[in-house]
Amino acid sequence: MLFCLGAGCGGSAGPVPLLWLGKNGVHLPASTAANVFWVDLGIDGRETAPVVVDTGAPIALLHPEAFHGAVPKGSGRVAAMSLGGTILWKVPTVGITGDDSFAPNGQRFGGIIGHTVFGQFQTSFDYRNREVIVGPAPLSDGLDAAISLPFSPRGGGVGLLPETNEVIEFPASRVVVGATVEGRPLTFLLDTGASWVALRSSLFQAIASDGRGQITDEASLASGHTTTQVTRLRSVEVQGLEVTSAVAAAAADVDDLLSGVSSEIAEPIDGLLGAAFLREFFVKVDYPEGRLELHRYIDESHVVDEYRRVGITIRGLIDSSGITYAVQRVFEGTDAARQQITVNDDLLAIDGQTLASLDIATVDRMLLGAVGSTHRLTLSTRTIDVLVDELLPLP
Amino acid sequence: MANFFMPRILFFALEWSILFSASGAWADPMPDAAEPPAAPVESSIGSAPQRGFSVGARTGWAIPFGSLVKGDSMQANFDGMVPLWFDAGYRLSEQFYAGGYFQWGFALVSEEVCPRPLLRCKSTDLRFGLEVHWHFKSLVNRGSWAGAFDPWVGLGAGYESTIIQLSAGEAKSHQTDEGFEFGHLQLGGDYAGLAPWRIGAFTSLAIAEYTNRTTGTPAGSASSSPMHPAMHFWLTFGVRVQYDL
Numbered sequence: 001m002l003f004c005l006g007a008g009c010g011g012s013a014g015p016v017p018l019l020w021l022g023k024n025g026v027h028l029p030a031s032t033a034a035n036v037f038w039v040d041l042g043i044d045g046r047e048t049a050p051v052v053v054d055t056g057a058p059i060a061l062l063h064p065e066a067f068h069g070a071v072p073k074g075s076g077r078v079a080a081m082s083l084g085g086t087i088l089w090k091v092p093t094v095g096i097t098g099d100d101s102f103a104p105n106g107q108r109f110g111g112i113i114g115h116t117v118f119g120q121f122q123t124s125f126d127y128r129n130r131e132v133i134v135g136p137a138p139l140s141d142g143l144d145a146a147i148s149l150p151f152s153p154r155g156g157g158v159g160l161l162p163e164t165n166e167v168i169e170f171p172a173s174r175v176v177v178g179a180t181v182e183g184r185p186l187t188f189l190l191d192t193g194a195s196w197v198a199l200r201s202s203l204f205q206a207i208a209s210d211g212r213g214q215i216t217d218e219a220s221l222a223s224g225h226t227t228t229q230v231t232r233l234r235s236v237e238v239q240g241l242e243v244t245s246a247v248a249a250a251a252a253d254v255d256d257l258l259s260g261v262s263s264e265i266a267e268p269i270d271g272l273l274g275a276a277f278l279r280e281f282f283v284k285v286d287y288p289e290g291r292l293e294l295h296r297y298i299d300e301s302h303v304v305d306e307y308r309r310v311g312i313t314i315r316g317l318i319d320s321s322g323i324t325y326a327v328q329r330v331f332e333g334t335d336a337a338r339q340q341i342t343v344n345d346d347l348l349a350i351d352g353q354t355l356a357s358l359d360i361a362t363v364d365r366m367l368l369g370a371v372g373s374t375h376r377l378t379l380s381t382r383t384i385d386v387l388v389d390e391l392l393p394l395p
Numbered sequence: 396m397a398n399f400f401m402p403r404i405l406f407f408a409l410e411w412s413i414l415f416s417a418s419g420a421w422a423d424p425m426p427d428a429a430e431p432p433a434a435p436v437e438s439s440i441g442s443a444p445q446r447g448f449s450v451g452a453r454t455g456w457a458i459p460f461g462s463l464v465k466g467d468s469m470q471a472n473f474d475g476m477v478p479l480w481f482d483a484g485y486r487l488s489e490q491f492y493a494g495g496y497f498q499w500g501f502a503l504v505s506e507e508v509c510p511r512p513l514l515r516c517k518s519t520d521l522r523f524g525l526e527v528h529w530h531f532k533s534l535v536n537r538g539s540w541a542g543a544f545d546p547w548v549g550l551g552a553g554y555e556s557t558i559i560q561l562s563a564g565e566a567k568s569h570q571t572d573e574g575f576e577f578g579h580l581q582l583g584g585d586y587a588g589l590a591p592w593r594i595g596a597f598t599s600l601a602i603a604e605y606t607n608r609t610t611g612t613p614a615g616s617a618s619s620s621p622m623h624p625a626m627h628f629w630l631t632f633g634v635r636v637q638y639d640l
Contacts, residue, residue: 017610017617021561021568024613045513079508087563089570090467090508121614135614 017120022086025135028053029084033104033361035195035275035306037125037132041110042082043070049110050103053125053132054193055285056272057114058156058173060091061222063098066108071095074164081117086134092116096163099224104361106318112193112222115173115287119153122286125192127279128302143282143295147239151175152290155264174265175285175292177273180237181248182207186270189261190292192283194274195219197236197248200258203270204229204250213393215307215331219249226253232307232392236277241294246276247307247392279303307391310367310375311336314347316360325355325363335387341379349378445489448640453480453597455633457500463572463605465623472559474503476520478631484526486639492528496551497521504559515562520629522601524553524576528583543588545595549581555603568612572605574624585637593637601629 030053031038037053041062049066060081064071071078073095081091101109124133126140156172175190186203199207208214208231219228228249236243254272262269280303282295311334317324327345330337349355350366367375369388376385457476459469477500484494500520509516528549532538556573583597604626609618 017619019559019561019568019570019610020612021563021566022613023566044510046510079510080513082513085566087514087561087566089514089561089568 018091018116019089020086021089022084023135025133025137026084026086027137028132028134030130030132031104031359031361032127032130032275032279033359033364035127035279036193037130038103038105039083039132041113042080043067043078044080045082046070048082050105050107051110052112052193053118053123054112054114054191055123055175056189056191056193057112057222058170059116059168060093060111060113062093062095062111062113063109064095065098066110073097074161075166075168083117083134088117094161094168096161101220102316102318105359106316106323115153115171119171119173119287122284122288124285125278125283127275128282128297128299139284139295140282142298144298146284146293146295147241149177149239149292149294150290151177151292153287154267155261157264174261176265176267176269177238177292179273179277180235181271182234187268188271188273189258189269190278190285191272191274192278194272195247196230196274196276197233197246198254198258198272198274199248199250200270201229201250201252201255204231204248207231207233207248211395213391215391217249219251221253221257223253223257226251228254230307230392232394233276234394236273238273238277238294241281241296243277243280245305245394247305248276304365304368306364306368308368308371309388309391310334310369310377310386311389311391312341312367314360314363314367316363322356323358323360325360331389331391334389334391336389339384339386341377341384341386346380347377348380351376352378444639445486447486449482449484449486449492449494449637450640451482451593451635451637453482453633453635454478455597455631457629457631459627459629461627462625463627464608464621465625467625469627470505471507472505473518474505476500476502476629478520478522478633480633480635482526482635482637489533490530492530492547494526495524496526496553497523502557509561513563516559518557518559520558521556522553522576524551526551526579526581528581543586545585545587545593547581547583547585549583549599550578551581552576552578555601555605557605566613568610570611571609572607573609574604574606576601576603578602583635585635591639593639594635595637596632596634598633599629599631601631603627603629 028039038050040048041051042048047067047070062071064073071093077090077092081088103109121134122136153172154174154176158167158169177188177190179188212231214229214231216227217230219226228251230249233246233248236246258269284293311331312327313329314325315328325347327343330341355363371388371390373388374385457478459473462468478498480498482496484492486492502518502520504516504518526549528547530545530547532541553576555576558571560569579599579601581599583595585593585595587593604624606624
């Protein structure tokens with residue numbers, strides 16, 4: 001008896017799973033603004049902030065200021081992390097100073113949670129119902145038969161925290177998926193924290209050299225903000241599951257990120273398989289069993305194309321009276337530009353609905369639509385009907 | 396009982412000081428020729444025979460040191476522990492006792508890992524194993540210097556299992572860390588003038604390492620070995636009572 005206890009009685013060596021309590025298979029309501037899952041994360045029952053649930057992150061990278069100091073700076077841990085009705089105990093965290101950015105609901109952005117938080121669970125991402133399910137759960141209705149891909153979490157090791165120069169250990173967490181992009185067999189990292197499919201710049205340029213539409217767009221990485229080139233892919237295919245017209249992006253900072261991941265797993269990674277592909281599927285990442293399941297939604301009406309839109313982007317301004325919206329950017333060559341909408345124009349209503357009570361993700365969606373349709377924009381100076389444009393046309 | 400024993404503890408410390416500062420006291424166990432020979436001291440000062448079974452109980456306060464596993468200090472997890480310690484063994488001679496011990500301890504979980512009111516936490520610590528005690532006063536002047544006071548040292552080894560139970564509302568989970576107690580060193584002093592009872596005080600330093608962790612969650616039970624186990628220590632101060640059969 002003594003020897004058996006001491007030897008572990010067949011217990012596995014490796015990262016010890018976190019102790020947790022609550023419901024097994026908790027459904028976390030999420031916002032899917034920017035096509036990533038934003039959920040509310042509670043720390044020690046005291047502070048809550050929205051975070052992104054990211055299969056591309058090995059660790060929980062949190063912004064202490066968003067949690068009013070309940071998360072320690074640098075490498076540390078929190079005693080209790082609440083995700084819906086599930087409480088995880090003694091969760092390792094890395095606290096880094098945020099960039100004062102806000103989540104789509106107007107709260108301070110809390111950071112990202114990764115493998116150290118949910119990597120011991122079967123974790124599912126339901127893009128249609130906007131839920132993250134931690135633990136086993138029955139499948140949603142309206143799904144096609146799935147493909148199932150075995151995986152073994154890759155990578156892991158030690159890394160240096162830039163702010164504190166601390167060396168931290170991080171677990172093997174990378175889920176590597178083979179995919180074919182317009183006939184090219186490529187290797188991707190599964191990344192629910194990526195809005196689009198990310199590609200190495202060289203690959204991106206080779207694909208986009210046929211003259212297809214490209215624009216630049218701002219993107220947030222874990223390491224900060226960057227400017228990306230964005231285009232549209234004709235086809236991305238994983239094990240016979242094809243997604244057409246997926247948006248892809250590339251940038252030098254993304255190249256650095258991909259090189260880092262490639263070094264970590266000792267295999268070249270060509271890109272990040274993000275929401276531009278994943279959102280057409282109920283995605284189940286069964287970490288304990290090492291299996292990735294993709295169930296295609298029969299009804300894909302939740303999938304909207306963010307680059308078929310009125311040719312503007314917006315920004316929200318938060319003050320004591322609430323949120324107001326203004327034009328952040330006007331895309332050249334669009335109907336919005338032709339109608340001389342300009343940056344900083346105040347946007348009060350879309351199609352007659354005032355915007356003051358809406359979050360920015362909802363307002364942004366109101367600008368999307370079928371190419372050639374119109375939206376009625378109420379600016380502070382005038383009301384005009386503006387055409388929806390295709391910003392990323394394929395030749 | 397506490398009022399009675401505290402002076403004995405102070406006396407005990409004083410005697411230790413004398414023992415180590417009196418040159419030749421250890422080197423020459425024979426009595427000084429100029430002095431009359433010390434009167435033989437009855438073993439254990441009472442009617443209990445030198446050999447026989449003994450049972451005992453102890454309690455006190457234990458202070459944690461070291462780490463549960465690497466990077467997770469004991470003091471971040473526990474404020475301390477109140478042990479209930481039971482001994483049972485055999486007195487092999489006037490000097491030696493061998494037996495077993497079993498300790499159930501109520502550990503106080505630190506708020507650092509148990510944020511209230513979100514969580515409620517309780518913890519118990521089990522230790523069990525074998526020990527030997529050496530009652531050494533007869534080495535000097537055949538024990539006459541100590542009277543009814545009986546100092547002793549002890550060594551032991553065994554196994555330890557620490558359970559932390561968490562609850563939040565109706566939800567409950569637990570974690571058990573266990574591993575070998577490589578050893579413990581004890582130092583004590585008994586008042587043996589109430590034979591067959593002995594009452595006294597002790598301190599103990601236990602050295603152990605948790606090498607297996609079992610978690611019980613709503614998903615079931617899972618066992619694993621920490622990647623980076625670490626040594627931990629319990630430094631215990633307390634009082635004890637022993638009954639010599």
